[in-house]
Amino acid sequence: MMRSKILAGVALYIVLTILAALMACASVAAVFMKGRRKHLFWLIPGVLIMPMLAGASMTPEQRASMEASRASREAMHAANAAARAEETEKARREAQAKAETEAAERRTRQAAADAACRQDLQCWAQKHVADAGRACEPLIQASARTDYRWTTSFTRFSRFGWGDQGAGIVNYAGDEIEMQNGFGNWVRHTYHCAYDTQTGRATNFTVRAGRT
Secondary structure, eight states: OHHHHHHHHHHHHHHHHHHHHHHHHHHHHHHHSOSHHHHHHHHHHHHHHHHHHHHHHOOHHHHHHHHHHHHHHHHHHHHHHHHHHHHHHHHHHHHHHHHHHHHHHHHHHHHHHHHHHHTOHHHHHHHHHHHHHHHHHHHHHHTOSSOEEESOSSOSOSEEEEEETTTTEEEEEEEEEEEEOTTSOEEEEEEEEEEETTTTEEEEEEEEESOO
16 A cells, blocks of 8 residues: 555656656747747646646645635635625615604604694694685586686685584685676675585585675
């Protein structure tokens, strides 16, 4: 067994010596030759042979150590990537939880503000005046016998009061519309409209000639 190892070592030494001599000759030839291409022609085989020589000269123990080191580096890279992915996911979950908490707090504040506003006629009526206009105006306009015209481009309602505070119904009123009578004359009209702030619908309305 020992003799075999010695012979193998001698053979490897001889092979390495021959290859080293060939590379030395190539280097000397490259010095005397002119032209970068010829110089590279001799250098490229040397560069290719060097890793082969290094691999051939390694013992099985050295190869195993190198493989273990490479596996360790790959495992470390995989662990670092997994840690970064976990940190990213954790940051995403924290951001989502924060956004949901803030949204819940906004809803709570809005609900409290709405509850307080509903107890105040001025606040509640002003909050829904635009919606009441969209629901009531078509009904008021449809009551004209022939034609109508609004006398203001702003809110149609100048007065309001509770219709049913518990149900959230507000009575809106105004006199900013003119309608033509049977003789073609423009006559100012007064209107009242009950608006349900919970359903968004007009529950009742009246229109009569004259101003309030």
